[in-house]
Amino acid sequence: MMDFHCHLDLYPRAMEVYREAARRNKFTWLVTTSPKAFAATSRALEPLPSVLITPGLHPEIAHERAAELDLLLEQIADVKAVGEVGLDGSPRFKAHYEVQRKIFGAVVARCAEVGGRTLSVHSRRAVRDVLADFERHPNFGTAVMHWFSGSRSELKDAAAHGCWFSIGPAMFESANGRALAEAMPHDRVVPESDGPFAKVGGKSVLPWNASQVAEGLAPLWATTPDEAAEILARNGQALLYLMGQR
Template sequence: MSIKCMISDKIKYIDFHCHCDLLPGFESRSLRLDPEVAAVAVTTTPLAWPKNVEESQHISGMLPALGMHPQLISARYKDHDSFSKYVKDAFIVGEVGLDGSAAFKDSLDSQEEVLSKILKLSSASETTKILSIHSLKAESRVIKILNTEMNTASLTPIMHWFTGSLLQASKLLDLGAKFSFNHKMVKTKKGKSLLAHIPKESILIETDLPFTAKTYDSSFHKSLLEETTIELAISLGVSSDDFTADLLKNSKQLLGST
């Protein structure tokens, strides 16, 4: 069963990277999103996909994504074998990618092997359209693999919390990439530099909850997205109301829900 991304007319903000299955209330089925918020519910292992799909039927605005986090590949390498079982039903694939930071660089070869397989499967899938990509300290490797393994005609990579160089960002833009900004990124010099470098239509928003805050409730979630949107608009020198509307329009078009 293909999982479609249906966006309610009430939605004002779309969070392109949120770990809904790690938020308080998910396991007890009490988790709810704000009525004005939709969230791409990234996962860290494909084994979490069935539960996320099931819960998305009960949580309005939750958009399930099929993932295999690079930081888990060393400890849970065999999990990625389940990817092929579910990818035919996944409109969004994420969180996937590479992590070259000190704690995970020893597994980079295995990470590359897995990402290559995931990109081939996603490119072959008639359903998959969007990728949420982790690239910490491995940006050049990610770009190389995207160039060789990704079908750019059918897939759009969204760079989650990108911290690479502007030259790398340009190479990703050439591949049709979008960049998702969160409330922490917009306050940094590097984040502002990236924002000034990329086209407005390539900007999306995210929270990366629960890893970017010590608490969670639906109104707080919405406030983070609103804060990020306002900060982005200020940095770009545009009206926050106009930017909010443009951002939502671009987001809905990307999700195929206009």
């Protein structure tokens, strides 16, 4: 199984979860929330071939970590992927939206400058602005829209821009999440956990729980869980190839 968006470093007993994810999963993408967190996590965790650790600057803390932007732009030159980055236009974070825009625009521009990177992208209530940055820098690489929550028309536009979509078990908890998952291009969907933040039944989703995505997708895609799992596995391998991981 694979997990294309997980905050492995933020679980309680993170080292144990990290080792178990490496044992159970063929691939786990550990996204960090800030450049300094990436540096610290990279030092603290033993490098393992099945775990990719990437630098990011989460939009929810962009205003607190804006001074780390230059460090992130330096780090981007030495990695194959970047995340978590993006924009959040929800009421709680709207006051800092212009700071987010500055940071995300600089990240996308830097990715284009260094030949393209794969990005794990947060786009809550900000899909149009995210896509606008992609249009300004068409050689930025590949976007994986994490836990996409936009409208159906925004989903269609994101797909037209070549975006991929990572979805986790928690997405199936809402009718809107199920409707979006059903409408996503079947050949560009990969599993994620978004643990420990994403929860199902009050418990944090674990990296190896991403396998439950096939069970959630099966009735929406009119297929069996095994067939859905095969589609996700093919998609995951294709995305890893784009990322230069395989």
